[in-house]
Amino acid sequence: xxxxxxxxxxxxxxxxxxxxxxxxxxxxxxxxxxxxxxxxxxxxxxxxxxxxxxxxxxxxxxxxxxxxxxxxxxxxxxxxxxxxxxxxxxxxxxxxxxxxxxxxxxxxxxxxxxxxxxxxxxxxxxxxxxxxxxxxxxxxxxxxxxxxxxxxxxxxxxxxxxxxxxxxxxxxxxxxxxxxxxxxxxxx
Amino acid sequence: xxxxxxxxxxxxxxxxxxxxxxxxxxxxxxxxxxxxxxxxxxxxxxxxxxxxxxxxxxxxxxxxxxxxxxxxxxxxxxxxxxxxxxxxxxxxxxxxxxxxxxxxxxxxxxxxxxxxxxxxxxxxxxxxxxxxxxxxxxxxxxxxxxxxxxxxxxxxxxxxxxxxxxxxxxxxxxxxxxxxxxxxxxxx
DNA sequence: GTCTATAGCTTGATAGAC
DNA sequence: GTCTATCAAGCTATAGAC
Numbered sequence: 001x002x003x004x005x006x007x008x009x010x011x012x013x014x015x016x017x018x019x020x021x022x023x024x025x026x027x028x029x030x031x032x033x034x035x036x037x038x039x040x041x042x043x044x045x046x047x048x049x050x051x052x053x054x055x056x057x058x059x060x061x062x063x064x065x066x067x068x069x070x071x072x073x074x075x076x077x078x079x080x081x082x083x084x085x086x087x088x089x090x091x092x093x094x095x096x097x098x099x100x101x102x103x104x105x106x107x108x109x110x111x112x113x114x115x116x117x118x119x120x121x122x123x124x125x126x127x128x129x130x131x132x133x134x135x136x137x138x139x140x141x142x143x144x145x146x147x148x149x150x151x152x153x154x155x156x157x158x159x160x161x162x163x164x165x166x167x168x169x170x171x172x173x174x175x176x177x178x179x180x181x182x183x184x185x186x187x188x
Numbered sequence: 189x190x191x192x193x194x195x196x197x198x199x200x201x202x203x204x205x206x207x208x209x210x211x212x213x214x215x216x217x218x219x220x221x222x223x224x225x226x227x228x229x230x231x232x233x234x235x236x237x238x239x240x241x242x243x244x245x246x247x248x249x250x251x252x253x254x255x256x257x258x259x260x261x262x263x264x265x266x267x268x269x270x271x272x273x274x275x276x277x278x279x280x281x282x283x284x285x286x287x288x289x290x291x292x293x294x295x296x297x298x299x300x301x302x303x304x305x306x307x308x309x310x311x312x313x314x315x316x317x318x319x320x321x322x323x324x325x326x327x328x329x330x331x332x333x334x335x336x337x338x339x340x341x342x343x344x345x346x347x348x349x350x351x352x353x354x355x356x357x358x359x360x361x362x363x364x365x366x367x368x369x370x371x372x373x374x375x376x
Numbered sequence: 377g378t379c380t381a382t383a384g385c386t387t388g389a390t391a392g393a394c
Numbered sequence: 395g396t397c398t399a400t401c402a403a404g405c406t407a408t409a410g411a412c
Binding site: 003038040041 | 377378380381
């Protein structure tokens, strides 16, 4: 057999960028082929289920990458310091607000039956994101109810700043979000 | 000639719903035909420029509908009362947070040349949205700089709550946004 | 594990009748 | 202003060679 033209990780990184920018319908196999350097048939060798399989793999990959980005939340040390580390990580991961959110891009569009398997799967990432923030808010002393609200609002402002930045090109609100995150979650 | 099968306004309403749910790539001419009751050729009679023409018409239509929704901001009367009226209007327009934002749905995806004509056009709606909030914040006594930041953050939280609601099905953050809007913009 | 070649379908778009 | 019929191009997916 010929050697792998592209490593698993490089492959997933290229696919993630593409799906984030184009969404599910927008990302055609021709684009995928071009972005990865693999011909159609090679893509089907790696992802027997086709395009949907690829999108689900991107979702799995993003979930695990996100865990790394959020990892400092669950480490030892000062709460605010941990949150600030995560704010920095997210800034790096989203190129200071210039990249779109995969959850947003892949949750547009429904099947004829009104469902969207990828969106259902990707909603778990969103919930895990909120849940991580919720835990750190609890650690900072918030009540169960308050912690949930603080976490949801922090994620809301994160997602919103990426939408606004994509539309207007202005990343100011993302940067304000980064600065504000520790205060939002700890309430002080 | 046969009579119009569907009025201009009904047509635009159906198209807006479709593009909001499916995005540009996701909304196929087959779906458009089904949603409007018009065959392909009839659509091309009304929109000679094809699908892109339709999307631009939806953008224009949404811009004028949005002006109506935001109109109370520019009327006479108590500032907070006017803002609360707009919060109610937006709740109605977005079905209490259950509908997606057109700006979000249509700003996913780029042409090969890196541009996206529809997204560029629709960015103007986003800017007008922010600008309306900015004016009312000024009217409430905020400095130019503060008014801009308050307006941006209000729109950020609005867009974010729609993304989170679409993903998780939870409209709680949208309802909190409605309650909070007057305080956010006036700073009190 | 990669490729070329191809199948079969859907897409966006058009011609021309009524 | 609507329609049927049709088109080329692009789509996802597969078969089979190396």
